[in-house]
Amino acid sequence: MDYFVNVTLTGLTQGMIYSAFALALVLIWRSTRIVNFAQGSMAAATTFIALALIQAGQSYWVALIVALLSGFLLGAVVERVIIRPVEGGPELNAVIVTLGLFVAIQALIAIVFGSSFQSFPTPFGVRGFEVGGSTIPLTPTSLYVIGSVLITMALLVALFRFTRIGLAMRASAFSQEVARLLGVKVGGMLTLGWGLAAVVGSLSGLLIAGGGFVYPAYMDSLIVFGFVAAIIGGLDSPVGAIVGGLILGLALSYVNGYVERGSALVSVAALVILIVVLLVRPGGLFSSTTARRA
Amino acid sequence: MAEAHGSTAVSATGTTGGTATTSRLLEVENLSSAYGPVRALDGVSLSAEAGKITAVLGANGAGKTTLLRTISGLVRPVSGRVVLDGEDITKASVESMVGRGMAHVPEGRGVIAELTVDENLRVGALFRGKVGKDEFDRVYDLFPRIAERKNNAAHTLSGGERQMLVIGRALLAKPRVLLLDEPSLGLAPRIVAQIFGLLRQLVDAEGLSVLLVEQNARSALSVADVGVVLNLGRVVVTDSARTLMGDEDLRHAYLGF
Numbered sequence: 379m380d381y382f383v384n385v386t387l388t389g390l391t392q393g394m395i396y397s398a399f400a401l402a403l404v405l406i407w408r409s410t411r412i413v414n415f416a417q418g419s420m421a422a423a424t425t426f427i428a429l430a431l432i433q434a435g436q437s438y439w440v441a442l443i444v445a446l447l448s449g450f451l452l453g454a455v456v457e458r459v460i461i462r463p464v465e466g467g468p469e470l471n472a473v474i475v476t477l478g479l480f481v482a483i484q485a486l487i488a489i490v491f492g493s494s495f496q497s498f499p500t501p502f503g504v505r506g507f508e509v510g511g512s513t514i515p516l517t518p519t520s521l522y523v524i525g526s527v528l529i530t531m532a533l534l535v536a537l538f539r540f541t542r543i544g545l546a547m548r549a550s551a552f553s554q555e556v557a558r559l560l561g562v563k564v565g566g567m568l569t570l571g572w573g574l575a576a577v578v579g580s581l582s583g584l585l586i587a588g589g590g591f592v593y594p595a596y597m598d599s600l601i602v603f604g605f606v607a608a609i610i611g612g613l614d615s616p617v618g619a620i621v622g623g624l625i626l627g628l629a630l631s632y633v634n635g636y637v638e639r640g641s642a643l644v645s646v647a648a649l650v651i652l653i654v655v656l657l658v659r660p661g662g663l664f665s666s667t668t669a670r671r672a
Numbered sequence: 673m674a675e676a677h678g679s680t681a682v683s684a685t686g687t688t689g690g691t692a693t694t695s696r697l698l699e700v701e702n703l704s705s706a707y708g709p710v711r712a713l714d715g716v717s718l719s720a721e722a723g724k725i726t727a728v729l730g731a732n733g734a735g736k737t738t739l740l741r742t743i744s745g746l747v748r749p750v751s752g753r754v755v756l757d758g759e760d761i762t763k764a765s766v767e768s769m770v771g772r773g774m775a776h777v778p779e780g781r782g783v784i785a786e787l788t789v790d791e792n793l794r795v796g797a798l799f800r801g802k803v804g805k806d807e808f809d810r811v812y813d814l815f816p817r818i819a820e821r822k823n824n825a826a827h828t829l830s831g832g833e834r835q836m837l838v839i840g841r842a843l844l845a846k847p848r849v850l851l852l853d854e855p856s857l858g859l860a861p862r863i864v865a866q867i868f869g870l871l872r873q874l875v876d877a878e879g880l881s882v883l884l885v886e887q888n889a890r891s892a893l894s895v896a897d898v899g900v901v902l903n904l905g906r907v908v909v910t911d912s913a914r915t916l917m918g919d920e921d922l923r924h925a926y927l928g929f
Binding site (some may be wrong): 540545546548549552553555556557558559560561562563564 | 691744746766767768769770771774776778782784785787791794795796798799841845912
């Protein structure tokens, strides 16, 4: 029973990180119909900025905030400078551009920060809490991961639902032309959307790095899982991205924990889940294609 | 709604200067637009006056939609000018148009399907900053049917309700010129009559200037003051709606009734 709880909690924690990464993809897909393959290396770049600050003696929290802010900046600049020229053009152009960016940023990280493995600290312990003399498999670090993703999501929901700028962003995402005719500065909203998405992506990068090692390609496996989570959820739905991430996190954790030599099967399992979901519901679990067509 | 006359609104247009001595709020001068090598508008000139409905009529492909899209900047003209209240807006950005007092309800109505009815209205008022609840209530009073569906997603609305929503949303922008693209499309005649009747009231009461693009020429002429007939991107005739209505040859040749 303890083992089951442990595996489940691990799955939820990992799933939260997948959710965050998937959410970053969904935010960009919704507003610009572009799959941002560079999301992973953008997040890696900001994680390395955080690491440099920590190595220079700054606290984890200062590094976190600087990394998230630089994520915002990076996302906004990427949209304005690199994505804007291919927006609304053939889809393949945007795909190639983000793929190129993915490779370029990863190479740039290696040039600037080196390509060796470096350990990344975590602000909280990884030992379970003690309750009545026995250790439960809930650690401060997993609480921090789950909590920070939940807070970020709550802030995003509040932004989109309750603020004027959030309304303008949604209008721009759903119908650029109508939004422009209503006086919404759509270009600015798209830049803002990419910036926010990159913040969420950066958060997932920082969380997955915590307590482990980072190197220029350390995000690669998260990229795969994040994509699978986003597609399971329907690529169009923020809620879908979150649910998709949690489903994937749990499923992979069970595979890892209960299947013999499961750790070797994790990536395969992710792709099997993807195929099964797409066979049953080709639009993803939370697709809103019918609503869109109406 | 308060009863007033168009003349009060004509004086209101004089506030931003320019050639405000005339009541021609919107002037289109020799406008040409092209999609690649295909010329969709060929030297179109017309004007829309305060307190009047100007109907632009013609068959499919006559250039009606392109005309509106060029006026609001969605399509950039090859040549010619668009002048709003004395100011040349030919090169102005699409986003700036509502701020200048011109609202464009595009073809297919332009409801943002994923947003609720209320959110759609709020998007329409965004550029004005804080807008009082009373203004929203006024739109809901005007269109009780959409008031009932305030919190429903807009894609659940019927065609007529959508048209009411987009007109209400355009009104929240407090425009002086309203561009309407085929509002009657796909609507039952009773709903069309209701919407056109309401439009007439608004124009008479508030001195709004409406440029109404319609394929449904009979309905449009019944509510309009002036009619402009387009054919293959050119103006065939401009005259009072009453005269056009009485010109049987013209009706048969270009208006299909």
